[in-house]
Amino acid sequence: MEASDTHRTIETVYRMERARLIAGLVRMLRDAGLAEELAQDALVSALSDWPKNGIPANPGAWLMAAAKRRGIDQLRRRRMIDRKHAEIGRDLEEERFDAFGEIEAKMDDDIGDERLSLIFTACHPALSTDARVALTLRLIGGLTTGEIARAFLSSEQTIAQRIVRAKKALGNAGIAYEVPRGEQRESRLASVLEVVYLIFNEGYAASSGEDAIRPQLSHEAMRLGRILAALAPGEPEVHGLLALMEIQASRLPARIGADGMPVPLTRQNRARWDRLLLHRGLASLERAERFGGANGVYALQAAVAACHARAARYEDTDWMRIATLYDRLLNAWPSPVVGLNRAIAHSMAFGAETGLVLLAELESEPALKDYAPLHAARGDFLQRVGRRPEAKAAFERAAALSGNEQERAFLLARAAGGG
Incomplete structure (x- = not known):
């Protein structure tokens, strides 16, 4: 070799x-x-x-x-x-090796997975929520500071400082790296779910690098989600997150074309979607709703994904329901990114002009100023209403802001009139 x-x-x-x-x-x-x-x-x-x-x-x-x-x-x-x-x-x-050459695990906690145990450990209340998530994404997700910064809509310097401070805070406080139990574990669950969610997202749509997707990250996040579902079988948001990941991941086989370029939902071959993952995801969503979690932030996103999953063709998508779900999600989780996705959903349900009005309401959000998906959405809306020169400029702006090579090429193709 x-x-x-x-x-x-x-x-x-x-x-x-x-x-x-x-x-x-x-x-x-x-x-x-x-x-x-x-x-x-x-x-x-x-x-x-x-x-x-x-x-x-x-x-x-x-x-x-x-x-x-x-x-x-x-x-x-x-x-x-x-x-x-x-x-x-x-x-x-x-150290002893088993028949498969793996080191025997020396686990003394009931989680039984070193990576998930470390996520729970690092999500310590001595740290701010943002610091917990940034530190665990770095340690366990292996994400770079740039990738984490894009997930937080923040600067690399801010994230780097946040991670350094988090490590120092844990060290200065003399906190033992051990898995919390009982109420302490429950109090950290929301931060752990956020970490798993962001790891999945980076795999589903890579924010940087040459590859449009990083399936290994998505599969690792789903593995952690299934362990969490076994640990907390009555927690609706755990099932909501698992449902969201499994339904979204079912599309991975159809998301990238033979040329390595991203394939938009409008053009995906739905016959290539992973039906086993899809059914598992819908079952997880049903459990989340049965346990009273229908309005949880992950369950609502999973319900949106389920609308796409249940449509035999793109033209059959129930955009009215999706728009309603995003209204509820924005109420439960008021964030600029949710607002952007709501604008996209409303543009599909009520027309591109409605989408442009909602986008205008988001222009004052500092976090979205240099956010590529916002400019890509504006380009799409403008193209749909026939304002092609403005659409071209918006797509080019989105491409310039994208950190992912395949996404950048896709946006430039749209700017050139590639649909």
Whole structure:
């Protein structure tokens, strides 16, 4: 295998193992910042070692062992060769591999998943809600500060500072990285759901990079959502979020064309939608509504997605119901992005002119000034009412603001009259 191929393999393995790696290191070291550094150091070691010695049989275990050894070195340099040093060294000697080559999990909580446990741990009340979400998206979702900034409609500098402050706050408070139980866990559930939701969104519509979608992130979010549903079977918003993710993810096979370009909902081949995921999502939505969560923010979004799912053709979409659902959602979750989606829904139900009026009401929102989807929506509305020069300018503005290469190409094609 050529060095370039090996490097690509290493990068792929690291992306797959990074969250598990950091989660395991945080459990041992009780230091999120150090865990992130050691995970990165393990990647550097792999880039040096694997091209010469070959890819190990169990790459994830190799990375974890390398990170732990570097952890010992870090602790030694910091003159911390005490109980933690002994515990880490003992872990290295005592690790056993099962028949599949996986490290046996040493779990002492009832969640049973290291990544989800770390999300609950990092969503500590000592941090603001925004800080909790930003920190866990960075540690577990592996999102860059730029991707997190776009999710929050904020600047990269603000998000970077927020993450640094969150790590320091946890360290200064001497907070143990352990999974909360009972009421403490319930109080953190809303933040955990938000993290899982944003991880899914980054996979469903990547905010940056060459790929329009990142399915591995969406599938990881759904996996976490299913664990949450088993942990809290009577919590309607958990089922609402799982419903939203599964219904949306059912479209992933049809969202990207053979040329790698995004395929809009209007042109998707609905026969390619994943029917199993779709049925699972609709069942989750039914559970959310049965438990009294019909007006929850995730259940309402799932109900919107279900309207699309139930339409055999795009022309059969019940836009009147979708517009009503967005009215309810904006009341439950007043946010600029919900307002934008409401404008789009009303434009489809009542005409593009109505959409333009609602967009005008959002122009004073600072968070939407440089938000590509707003300018893309304006371009669509303008094109539908025949104001093509203005539509072209709006699409070009959206393309200039987009951080995703495939989305940018799609918007430029619309600006050129590509439909």
